[in-house]
Amino acid sequence: MTLQPRRAGPPPAPHPRSRTRTGALPEPLLGLLGLVLLAGVLEVLPRTGVVSADYLPPFSEIADALVGVAGEESFWQALLDTAEGWGYGLAIAVGVGTGLGLLIGSVEVLRRATASTIEFLRPIPSVALVPLAVLVYGTGLESTLLLVVYAAVWPVLLQMLAGVRDVDPVARDTAASYRFTRWARLRHVTWPTALPYLMTGVRLSASVALILAISSQLIIGSPGIGKEIALAQSSNAVEEMYALVIVTGALGVCVNVAARALERRVLAWHTSVRTEAVT
Amino acid sequence: MTSTDVKSAVRADSGLLDVRGVQKTYYGSGRTVEAVRDLTFSVGTGELACIVGPSGAGKTTLLKCIAGLLPPTGGEVRLGGARVQGPPPGMAVVFQEYGRSLFPWMTVADNIALPLKQKRTPKPRRAALVAEALESVGLRDVPHAYPWQLSGGMQQRVAIARAIAYEPDVLLMDEPFAAVDAQTRAELEDLTRSLWRNLGMTVLFVTHDIDEAVYLGQRVLVLSGSPTVVMEDVAVDLPAEREQLSTRALPRFAELRAHVYEQVQRAKTFHTAPAAGASA
Amino acid sequence: MNVLKAGARAFLHLFGLPAALLALWWFFAARSDSFYYPTLNEILSAFGETWFSSRIVDDVLPSLWRLAVGYLGAVVLGVTLGVLLGSHRQLRALLEPVLEFFRAIPPPVLIPVLMLFSGIGDSMKITVIIVGSVWPVMLNTVEGVRAIDDVLADTARCYGITGAARLRRLVLPAASPQIVAGMRQALSISIILMVISEMFASSSGLGFAIVQFQRSFAIPEMWSGILLLGLLGFALSLLFGLLESRVLHWHRGLRQSQKGEK
Known part of the structure; x- marks a missing residue:
């Protein structure tokens, strides 16, 4: 019984959901149990030989490797590099996407003229630019930034366009009739409407940016966790590789949680919870 | 038009709806709410009975128990003599939220x-x-x-058409016209009556509108506020041919309406014991 | 006259900016002597020579094959798991943190891991695509299944629509808007993973070819590969749009009618 009440209906207050009365665990505990079970499975599979320990070391050994890795300074440097590539890339993408979105969204001619170009450029897989990045920027941070920015700018831009389009015509007319300046209109009418969309765009971009940052390190070899994984793989340090993969997962969780928290914080005043604009 | 071949397939008592001592308590997290206390009534084959009660009287809960959508905590519902344990094959339901049921x-x-x-x-x-x-x-x-x-x-x-095409023995209607405008509502009321008279199925019609209940029903069951019991079973002795203007203008209609109205008013304060589910 | 005018304007809107951008490229590439930015002429002639050759069979088709199998695998797996998780609350609660974690792993890091299991062949690449693209489909399906209207679900039960019929007539159509949204996200992830897995470890495929060109400084050919990938992404996105409008035409109509009512 998982049906969620979507609208307040006329029926009585108690929720007509038949509770499971089996004395089941509360949900957070159940989730914890799930994690423990996963660790257990990862421990048992290689130990019993179902999966070769050469491919999948027992979880305890991965955990050991994780502790070992965490003791090395190079790991923290790699983590910092990854955070840098992600952070700068995301910041640039959000800046560019917001600016362009506001500009294109508010000027009808621009919106029409750019539509076909955006439709064409957006689906180009950013990794297609990998060889170009290598040629032009080598294996430095700039390569990572090129890929991250290209990939992360689209969600922000598209959400922003949808947000600006969503401005209530009545509000716009009201602002015009009170002779708001262009700036005041932007500040008090367009921006508040577009903000929820922007936050959705930022949340999507944040995880895309992380994926691209780590991918470019993995393929191009610019410094960061991705490069460390490639190194561990080529030197057949399997436990270490798994440990680093877990680190990237943890990073991903942090990014997702932080992005959602930010979204909630910024939109606390906003009555409606936005669904993602279908673009 | 189709009444003959519909009826021929139907056993004499297959439309008999028997509600015996139905009780429903919700067990939420940390609190229990008794929505329906003890309901007993029956609707004979081919009868049209209306159920009215104050809002929040557990009408929808009762209807869901009858439809086999919710298991009652106590008591039982029988349709044509067989105990209802899930939605029975001979039953169709028309919900209030037409937009969400198609x-x-x-x-x-x-x-x-x-x-x-x-x-x-x-x-x-x-x-x-x-x-x-x-x-x-x-x-x-x-x-x-x-x-x-x-x-x-x-x-x-359309929802009604779906229900009658199903050729049910019993048709349940849960405040079906509460969300349409007054003109449409009158039309749909007349439609319901003519379909019932043509097809001969049992109809149980839940509403909070007293006029509607008296106008439509052969009987009106008045429910109390939550936790719900049947307060009174009113027989509607109006002529079978009903018409929006003339029937509603009958003195007997006014009397019945006034009577049911009083009952519903009384129903609101029927339970002096602290109601567990008063949060609504 | 007005029709003509409107047509001309639409044409200008559609092709004006792309033409201007191409012209800019033409202009700057012709004037600069940078080795990295060949002229459009060179890129286009390289495009013809490079891709209308045995490379179609050696590189393009294998890539498309991996993409198709991996993507469809991810969709089938994602919808199946999503329906399961969406309809069992306890199961969902048990697996939520685990799934949250797996979803957060950037999919390309799975390439070295899966290479351990299945080398660098097609099966590795297909597995990478499946494992990386399954999440958006699955999570969106879960949301879609959870959001099924309870009145609609009750209606289906009343009319005896249960089991397989319920899945086919109620659950999948009701969740289809979310499923399709997840499929769209999965499509771009699939393309990325196809390219990356070929770049990282392969002896054939688009990603492999492009990296080869770059390493051998065959710059116009490299650009033609980037162009081909761009066209591929664009074509698939177009194709998906067609599918979407077919599958979800009811949803668009429903939403418009709801908007109209407000």
Whole structure:
């Protein structure tokens, strides 16, 4: 019984959901149990030989490797590099996407003229630019930034366009009739409407940016966790590789949680919870 | 029109609805709410009974128990002598929220045909039933439209068409006209009565509107506030031919309405014991 | 006259900016002597020579094959798991943190891991695509299944629509808007993973070819590969749009009618 009440209906207050009365665990505990079970499975599979320990070391050994890795300074440097590539890339993408979105969204001619170009450029897989990045920027941070920015700018831009389009015509007319300046209109009418969309765009971009940052390190070899994984793989340090993969997962969780928290914080005043604009 | 062949397939008591001591308590996290305390009544085959009660009286809960959508905590519901343990095959339900009870990805005709397909009704018979049902609710022209292309009243007609095409022994209607405008509502009330008289099925009609209950029903069951019991079973001795203006102008109509109204008023304060579910 | 005018304007809107951008490229590439930015002429002639050759069979088709199998695998797996998780609350609660974690792993890091298991062949690449693209489909399906209207679900039960019929007539159509949204996200992830897995470890495929060109400084050919990938992404996105409008035409109509009512 998982049906969620979507609208307040006329029926009585108690929720007509038949509770499971089996004395089941509360949900957070159940989730914890799930994690423990996963660790257990990862421990048992290689130990019993179902999966070769050469491919999948027992979880305890991965955990050991994780502790070992965490003791090395190079790991923290790699983590910092990854955070840098992600952070700068995301910041640039959000800046560019917001600016362009506001500009294109508010000027009808621009919106029409750019539509076909955006439709064409957006689906180009950013990794297609990998060889170009290598040629032009080598294996430095700039390569990572090129890929991250290209990939992360689209969600922000598209959400922003949808947000600006969503401005209530009545509000716009009201602002015009009170002779708001262009700036005041932007500040008090367009921006508040577009903000929820922007936050959705930022949340999507944040995880895309992380994926691209780590991918470019993995393929191009610019410094960061991705490069460390490639190194561990080529030197057949399997436990270490798994440990680093877990680190990237943890990073991903942090990014997702932080992005959602930010979204909630910024939109606390906003009555409606936005669904993602279908673009 | 179809009443004869519908009826012939039906056993004499298959439309007999028996509600015995039904009780329903919700167990939420940390609190329990007794929605329905002890309900006993029965509706005979081919009868049209209305249920009224103050809002929050557990009408919807009761209806869900009868429809087999919710297991009662105590007591039982019997349809044609057999205990209801899940939605029984001989029963159709029309919900208040017409917009949410029609499948938006299917055309009107497909919406009506789907339950029949599920019943493995042969295809030619299915097509005939769909066409007949649409005809009898006055929607002959829209079989290929989607529900969301229709007005609210028309959507509810589609829901009714789906229910009667199913050829149920018992038709349950849960405040079906609460969300349509007054004009449409009157039309749909008359439609309900004429369908009932033509098809001869048992109809249990839940409403919070006293006028509607008296106008439609052969009997009106008045429920108390939550936790719910039956307060009174009023027989409606109006002539079988009913008409929006003349019937409602009858002195007897006014008397019955006043009587039921008093009962409903009394129902609101019926329980002096602290009600567990007063949070609504 | 007005029709003509409107047509001309639409044409200008559609092709004006792309033409201007191409002209800019033409202009700057012709004037600069940078080795990295060949002229459009060179890129286009390289495009013809490079891709209308045995490379179609050696590189393009294998890539498309991996993409198709991996993507479809991810969709089938994602919808199946999503329906399961969406309809069992306890199961969902048990697996939520685990799934949250797996979803957060950037999919390309799975390439070295899966290479351990299945080398660098097609099966590795297909597995990478599946494992990386399954999440958006699955999570969106879960949301879609959870959001099924309870009145609609009750209606289906009343009319005996249960089991397989319920899945086919109620659950999948009701969740289809979310499923399709997840499929769209999965499509771009699939393309990325196809390219990356070929770049990282392969002896054939688009990603492999492009990296080869770059390493051998065959610059116009490299650009033609980037162009081909761009066209591929664009074509698939177009194709997906067609599928979407077919599958979800009811949803668009429903939403418009709801908007109209407000």
